[in-house]
Amino acid sequence: MATDITFNEVDYWYQAGSPYAVQALRDINLNIKPGSFTAVIGQTGSGKSTLIQHLNALLKPSSGTVTIGDRTIDATTKNKHLKPLRKKVGIVFQFPENQLFEETVLKDIAFGPQNFGVPTDEAMTLAKKMALLVGLDESLLKRSPFDLSGGQMRRVAIAGVLALEPEVLVLDEPTAGLDPRGRLEIMQLVTQLQSEQDLTIVLITHQMDDVANYADHVIVMAHGEMVKQGTPRAIFSDADWLESYQLGLPSATRFANQLIKAGFTFDPMPLTEDELADQLLPQLSKEGHDHG
Amino acid sequence: MAIIQVKNLSYKYHNSDTLAVDDVSFDIQAGDWVAIVGHNGSGKSTLAKLLIGLMPAQEGVITIDGQELSEQTVWQIREKVGMVFQNPDNQFVGATVADDVAFGMENRQVDRETMQERVTYALKQVDMLDYQQREPANLSGGQKQRVALAGVIAIAPKILILDEATSMLDPRGRREILQTIKRLKDELNLTVLSITHDIDEAASADRILVIDDGHFIEEDDPNSIFSHGSALIEMGLDVPFSEKLKLALSTRGLDVPATYQDEGSLVDWLRTLRSTK
Numbered sequence: 001m002a003t004d005i006t007f008n009e010v011d012y013w014y015q016a017g018s019p020y021a022v023q024a025l026r027d028i029n030l031n032i033k034p035g036s037f038t039a040v041i042g043q044t045g046s047g048k049s050t051l052i053q054h055l056n057a058l059l060k061p062s063s064g065t066v067t068i069g070d071r072t073i074d075a076t077t078k079n080k081h082l083k084p085l086r087k088k089v090g091i092v093f094q095f096p097e098n099q100l101f102e103e104t105v106l107k108d109i110a111f112g113p114q115n116f117g118v119p120t121d122e123a124m125t126l127a128k129k130m131a132l133l134v135g136l137d138e139s140l141l142k143r144s145p146f147d148l149s150g151g152q153m154r155r156v157a158i159a160g161v162l163a164l165e166p167e168v169l170v171l172d173e174p175t176a177g178l179d180p181r182g183r184l185e186i187m188q189l190v191t192q193l194q195s196e197q198d199l200t201i202v203l204i205t206h207q208m209d210d211v212a213n214y215a216d217h218v219i220v221m222a223h224g225e226m227v228k229q230g231t232p233r234a235i236f237s238d239a240d241w242l243e244s245y246q247l248g249l250p251s252a253t254r255f256a257n258q259l260i261k262a263g264f265t266f267d268p269m270p271l272t273e274d275e276l277a278d279q280l281l282p283q284l285s286k287e288g289h290d291h292g
Numbered sequence: 293m294a295i296i297q298v299k300n301l302s303y304k305y306h307n308s309d310t311l312a313v314d315d316v317s318f319d320i321q322a323g324d325w326v327a328i329v330g331h332n333g334s335g336k337s338t339l340a341k342l343l344i345g346l347m348p349a350q351e352g353v354i355t356i357d358g359q360e361l362s363e364q365t366v367w368q369i370r371e372k373v374g375m376v377f378q379n380p381d382n383q384f385v386g387a388t389v390a391d392d393v394a395f396g397m398e399n400r401q402v403d404r405e406t407m408q409e410r411v412t413y414a415l416k417q418v419d420m421l422d423y424q425q426r427e428p429a430n431l432s433g434g435q436k437q438r439v440a441l442a443g444v445i446a447i448a449p450k451i452l453i454l455d456e457a458t459s460m461l462d463p464r465g466r467r468e469i470l471q472t473i474k475r476l477k478d479e480l481n482l483t484v485l486s487i488t489h490d491i492d493e494a495a496s497a498d499r500i501l502v503i504d505d506g507h508f509i510e511e512d513d514p515n516s517i518f519s520h521g522s523a524l525i526e527m528g529l530d531v532p533f534s535e536k537l538k539l540a541l542s543t544r545g546l547d548v549p550a551t552y553q554d555e556g557s558l559v560d561w562l563r564t565l566r567s568t569k
């Protein structure tokens with residue numbers, strides 16, 4: 001199942017050749033390891049959504065190449081024969097409405113697998129299973145996907161992509177609009193898929209806490225360029241550098257910085273509240289302990 | 293004075309068996325910023341759409357700025373209310389960003405020159421002036437949300453309803469935009485209703501109104517609401533970081549205060565506990 005992903009000198013222009021041409025990616029070189037959990041972060045308009053749409057050739061490089069497993073995509077790649085790639089790489093888009101179209105929620109979720117040859121009843125069973133996994137109430141399955149709340153639509157879009165059973169799962173701000181319980185459930189579901197089924201995960205997010213909690217690799221985008229990549233610990237070790245790209249720290253790291261001013265010490269800097277609590281406790285006097 | 297009064301409001305979608313809004317009553321005072329929170333599908337967007345008369349309620353009375361909402365008054369009332377929808381794509385009408393921002397002013401008797409000034413002003417407020425000749429459809433997610441916000445900033449209506457209008461902004465961008473809206477609200481004494489799952493956005497409100505499965509649950513100031521601790525999750529709000537950390541410390545055996553503490557007061561409290569041996 002090893003799907004290695006490599007970007008080699010990728011440039012991308014929207015409306016290339018027209019007076020309105022906009023360069024959205026500039027000389028991108030990167031590698032995403034099979035089975036890894038990669039977070040893509042960066043300010044509004046930095047090129048994150050453009051980048052990930054190259055992962056299933058929805059956008060093709062204006063120059064350079066993108067290699068996904070045994071497929072290499074470049075500017076000349078034709079739209080034919082892309083089906084295996086679209087099955088291998090499932091993308092949940094930033095605005096979920098844009099990927100819904102069927103008559104009912106159930107049919108919408110089942111569309112992907114059916115399109116790839118899964119028989120109808122099997123696709124329906126799979127769709128039902130995925131709907132439950134993402135927290136959709138059974139009573140909603142017969143409804144039009146457009147007659148739902150924002151968070152419910154988001155869940156339908158996620159379920160539809162999960163039903164494809166892709167090897168690479170790409171999520172563009174999947175938790176925007178989800179309530180906190182839904183956010184936690186979706187993130188746990190995604191990590192479970194990564195660890196149990198060896199899926200490769202690519203997540204675009206503005207939530208640095210999610211990056212700290214779930215990712216093992218981080219790509220930082222700015223103005224269409226990849227300006228840094230590394231582990232969450234390496235990326236979050238330089239607050240000033242992040243600040244210069246308008247990016248912040250995970251809550252625990254930010255709070256630890258406030259505590260340092262109050263005389264506490266941390267090594268290494270905590271990334272999550274559990275890491276913070278573990279390092280904080282030994283620095284507190286006995287009085288506070290064991291009262292209740 | 294209550295600028296919005298909602299009495300016994302109920303709404304059911306024709307293809308659903310349950311009420312999306314179920315006998316809801318509340319008042320909103322002029323000049324207040326009220327955050328509306330609730331889990332997915334709890335009826336927040338439906339409530340917002342009812343307030344601007346996008347569909348008639350089956351039961352109940354909505355009074356806005358002294359006028360009862362009805363087929364006769366809906367257009368007058370909509371002049372006083374600006375709304376940013378959950379999905380900005382559903383909102384764009386102009387061919388360019390500038391046209392789009394100007395659109396809301398067109399039926400509000402604003403002359404051309406003022407219109408242009410206000411478009412420029414609004415786009416500056418959301419840091420999108422460089423994009424004024426672009427097509428709204430060809431923007432990134434966060435850029436679209438900024439343009440949608442510029443549309444209501446340009447009108448500066450008496451009442452501003454924001455339905456998860458900052459959900460795709462980066463944290464810094466969100467903070468800046470919230471500050472801009474707060475400043476505008478204070479300068480012009482606007483009333484703001486913001487539907488959100490974001491704790492920072494809820495914290496910047498004067499009041500928080502909680503709804504659950506179409507029911508009104510409670511309304512209070514942010515500190516009182518935040519003191520609900522982990523029960524906040526059921527209300528569709530995240531738990532503030534200070535409370536998460538207190539929970540992590542208390543599961544490790546530390547006795548922590550039961551009342552809500554913001555980050556500043558938590559630092560102060562931890563400082564007093566710091567062992568100096």
Ligand SMILES: Nc1ncnc2c1ncn2[C@@H]1O[C@H](COP(=O)(O)OP(=O)(O)OP(=O)(O)O)[C@@H](O)[C@H]1O
Binds near residue numbers: 042045046050051
């Ligand atoms: N269809 C398009 N036509 C022209 N320009 C576009 C188009 N889509 C995006 N852009 C531009 O390309 C740049 C990168 O956009 P992209 O959507 O990749 O950003 P992003 O990092 O995903 O931002 P966000 O966090 O706001 O979603 C932006 O400046 C945007 O305005």
Ligand SMILES: Nc1ncnc2c1ncn2[C@@H]1O[C@H](COP(=O)(O)OP(=O)(O)OP(=O)(O)O)[C@@H](O)[C@H]1O
Binds near residue numbers: 148151177306333
């Ligand atoms: N057009 C529609 N037709 C039928 N039912 C609908 C329609 N729109 C919403 N609903 C249902 O009404 C209920 C309330 O939806 P609403 O959009 O008001 O929720 P919300 O609180 O805004 O949720 P979210 O946080 O997910 O945006 C939900 O159960 C939803 O499925």
Ligand SMILES: [Mg+2]
Binds near residue numbers: 172432
């Ligand atoms: Mg994007």
Ligand SMILES: [Mg+2]
Binds near residue numbers: 149150336337378455
């Ligand atoms: Mg909604």
